[in-house]
Amino acid sequence: MASVIAARHAHADGREKAHGAFVVIENASGGAVTATRSPTLHHPDTRHPSPVTLHINGADNHLDVEPRVTLLEALRERLGLTGAKKGCDHGQCGACTVLVDDRRVLACLTLAVACEGKPIATIEGLAVDGALHPLQQAFIDHDALQCGFCTPGQIMSALACIAEGHADTDDELREFMSGNICRCAAYPNIVAAIRQAARQMAGGADAAL
Amino acid sequence: MRPFSYERAADLPAAFAASQDAPTTALLAGGTTLLDLMKLDVAAPARLVDITGLAASTPALAEIRPASDGGVVIGALARMSAVAEHPLVADQYPVVSQALVKGASAQLRNMATIGGNLLQRTRCVYFRDVSIPECNKRVPGSGCAARLGVHRLSAVLGASPACIATHPSDLAVALVALQAVVHLAGSGGERRIAADAFFLLPGDHPERETALAPGEVITAVELPPLPVGARSHYLKVRDRESYEFALTSAAVAIHVADGLIAAAHIALGGVATKPWRSPEAERALIGNVPSRPLFKDASAAAVAGAAPLPHNAFKVPLARRTLERALATVTGLAEGEMP
Ligand SMILES: Cc1cc2nc3c(=O)[nH]c(=O)nc-3n(C[C@H](O)[C@H](O)[C@H](O)COP(=O)(O)OP(=O)(O)OC[C@H]3O[C@@H](n4cnc5c(N)ncnc54)[C@H](O)[C@@H]3O)c2cc1C
Ligand code: FES
Ligand code: FES
Numbered sequence: 094m095a096s097v098i099a100a101r102h103a104h105a106d107g108r109e110k111a112h113g114a115f116v117v118i119e120n121a122s123g124g125a126v127t128a129t130r131s132p133t134l135h136h137p138d139t140r141h142p143s144p145v146t147l148h149i150n151g152a153d154n155h156l157d158v159e160p161r162v163t164l165l166e167a168l169r170e171r172l173g174l175t176g177a178k179k180g181c182d183h184g185q186c187g188a189c190t191v192l193v194d195d196r197r198v199l200a201c202l203t204l205a206v207a208c209e210g211k212p213i214a215t216i217e218g219l220a221v222d223g224a225l226h227p228l229q230q231a232f233i234d235h236d237a238l239q240c241g242f243c244t245p246g247q248i249m250s251a252l253a254c255i256a257e258g259h260a261d262t263d264d265e266l267r268e269f270m271s272g273n274i275c276r277c278a279a280y281p282n283i284v285a286a287i288r289q290a291a292r293q294m295a296g297g298a299d300a301a302l
Numbered sequence: 303m304r305p306f307s308y309e310r311a312a313d314l315p316a317a318f319a320a321s322q323d324a325p326t327t328a329l330l331a332g333g334t335t336l337l338d339l340m341k342l343d344v345a346a347p348a349r350l351v352d353i354t355g356l357a358a359s360t361p362a363l364a365e366i367r368p369a370s371d372g373g374v375v376i377g378a379l380a381r382m383s384a385v386a387e388h389p390l391v392a393d394q395y396p397v398v399s400q401a402l403v404k405g406a407s408a409q410l411r412n413m414a415t416i417g418g419n420l421l422q423r424t425r426c427v428y429f430r431d432v433s434i435p436e437c438n439k440r441v442p443g444s445g446c447a448a449r450l451g452v453h454r455l456s457a458v459l460g461a462s463p464a465c466i467a468t469h470p471s472d473l474a475v476a477l478v479a480l481q482a483v484v485h486l487a488g489s490g491g492e493r494r495i496a497a498d499a500f501f502l503l504p505g506d507h508p509e510r511e512t513a514l515a516p517g518e519v520i521t522a523v524e525l526p527p528l529p530v531g532a533r534s535h536y537l538k539v540r541d542r543e544s545y546e547f548a549l550t551s552a553a554v555a556i557h558v559a560d561g562l563i564a565a566a567h568i569a570l571g572g573v574a575t576k577p578w579r580s581p582e583a584e585r586a587l588i589g590n591v592p593s594r595p596l597f598k599d600a601s602a603a604a605v606a607g608a609a610p611l612p613h614n615a616f617k618v619p620l621a622r623r624t625l626e627r628a629l630a631t632v633t634g635l636a637e638g639e640m641p
Binding site: 202206269 | 304308342348387403408412
């Protein structure tokens with residue numbers, strides 16, 4: 094097993110040499126282990142950057158990314174869209190929440206290459222011609238943030254939460270927004286802000302409340 | 303993450319071939335387990351084969367449809383959120399719906415698939431931390447750091463000297479209780495296996511977690527029909543109210559006919575090395591009049607074989623009371639609670 098692990102790592106490090114249907118992998122001690130590889134599995138080395146088109150907030154963005162680049166890294170480090178935040182990078186905080194195919198997902202556990210052709214919405218696309226989205230305005234009205242680090246993720250998550258119909262009561266909202274952690278614990282105000290925006294977005298009679 | 307190549311599986315045979323090539327190649331579904339573990343360097347595949355697009359050519363892989371016998375078949379690529387909300391599941395199998403909604407977060411449930419959920423890896427901190435040399439699951443034969451380390455979250459049932467890691471899935475607990483069937487396919491054909499048998503006890507080989515063979519993929523999960531009038535429920539107890547794995551959980555389905563329990567399906571989560579079906583509790587219940595004392599006895603039977611360690615001893619009474627409460631809730635005998 095140890096040699097398999099060594100081989101796997103050697104492989105991952107790119108120290109493999111192809112010999113027809115065999116892959117020769119040099120293990121840590123310099124010895125070679127061979128593994129057969131069926132011809133159908135032979136594939137070009139696509140670990141290197143390849144072109145991908147990301148359709149973000151209505152516009153196409155062409156970039157070259159390695160497969161290991163997450164959507165979050167592509168947004169922040171390649172496209173300058175730094176609204177989505179890297180809090181934990183492991184799916185545990187929700188700061189990186191964006192919409193892909195109109196559903197809220199975590200950009201830190203999504204590969205950029207896997208998003209080719211899918212509509213992506215980020216916080217940067219919410220305000221129209223400088224006019225804040227009702228959710229953005231509600232967060233300001235209710236003072237629903239302190240440091241603001243979690244806020245873009247909270248707002249994108251809330252947008253989807255309302256669309257899903259999970260914002261009818263405070264309890265339901267808390268449960269369906271639990272994937273967004275706020276280290277400043279602005280939770281009561283976040284709940285109030287989302288409830289206000291949900292009413293406004295539904296155009297209800299009590300929208301002004 | 304280490305460099306890797308990425309491609310989309312063109313068809314199921316491509317997925318079989320990729321599965322044959324594990325762990326050098328890994329199938330990518332929602333990625334919520336796999337990419338997390340790759341960032342931690344616990345998994346280091348050189349090639350990812352994305353199977354999420356397969357539903358375009360094989361729609362059944364993402365469908366939720368009635369089975370001919372009255373049960374429900376759920377495609378392996380169906381997302382947790384879609385399954386939880388589907389009327390066929392939510393109406394007939396509340397225990398499955400509840401287990402899904404109480405798992406992870408709304409974002410993760412939109413990404414995660416049913417197949418991936420069953421194959422998620424333990425959250426044992428020693429498994430997830432490559433700087434710790436000892437973990438028999440991660441490096442077979444290296445030892446178990448949890449036994450002498452911090453094991454508050456570890457298993458009290460089904461552990462072996464080699465491993466005390468719990469199985470993290472909530473869905474799997476509901477599936478094992480219901481005696482669901484996992485559909486597998488490979489180049490050699492298709493096979494079906496009971497959910498309980500799909501998950502393996504750690505024994506001397508905790509690195510082997512399921513009956514999935516190299517070259518196979520999960521294609522679906524089948525929920526058998528429940529008797530008309532049967533009720534089911536999932537109760538999950540956590541360190542915090544939401545977005546957390548179970549300390550203890552109970553999946554129960556009960557059918558009461560003529561005042562007696564005619565059928566009982568019971569499994570515990572959070573406490574065992576695999577989703578833990580309890581034939582002991584089922585036997586204690588069947589044929590009896592539902593009552594709080596009966597539930598107390600049945601719940602005690604479910605944890606009678608527990609072997610706790612110093613930090614996780616609290617799980618034994620907690621699991622007992624979790625099951626007791628789930629049974630009371632599902633039969634309408636809980637105080638101040640509606641089933
Ligand atoms: C912060 C956090 C909290 C969570 N909380 C919970 C919780 O409370 N309860 C709970 O149950 N879960 C929880 N999860 C786990 C989550 O449910 C799983 O990560 C998810 O279900 C895995 O599905 P996926 O499609 O993303 O799998 P992937 O990560 O894509 O795949 C997981 C594994 O399965 C393999 N695979 C996937 N599909 C197939 C298939 N059809 N056939 C063969 N192999 C396949 C992959 O190769 C990989 O090895 C949590 C996860 C995170 C990150
Ligand atoms: S950065 Fe994605 S969930 Fe924390
Ligand atoms: S406002 Fe600071 S983390 Fe939420």
